[in-house]
Amino acid sequence: MIVCVCHRVSDKTIAFCAQQGAAFDDIQLEHGVATQCGKCECAARRIWSECQGRHPIAHLNQEAALPA
Numbered sequence: 001m002i003v004c005v006c007h008r009v010s011d012k013t014i015a016f017c018a019q020q021g022a023a024f025d026d027i028q029l030e031h032g033v034a035t036q037c038g039k040c041e042c043a044a045r046r047i048w049s050e051c052q053g054r055h056p057i058a059h060l061n062q063e064a065a066l067p068a
């Protein structure tokens with residue numbers, strides 16, 4: 001799912017970066033998340049937060065559990 005429409009950044013990209021130890025600022029610099037209109041910032045930060053350290057695949061598991 002695309003989280004940042006302005007820069008076409010997906011939840012999987014944000015989750016992967018978080019799992020690799022990237023700070024949110026790093027994701028902003030590398031992918032442009034939340035650097036244009038800013039509407040994606042809350043969702044992007046939530047995904048980033050859920051996918052760091054202790055919960056490395058929490059977001060992706062939640063997505064897989066949703067009905068189609």
Ligand code: FES
Pocket residue numbers: 003004005006007032033034035036037038039040041
């Ligand atoms: S949707 Fe991410 S900056 Fe606009």
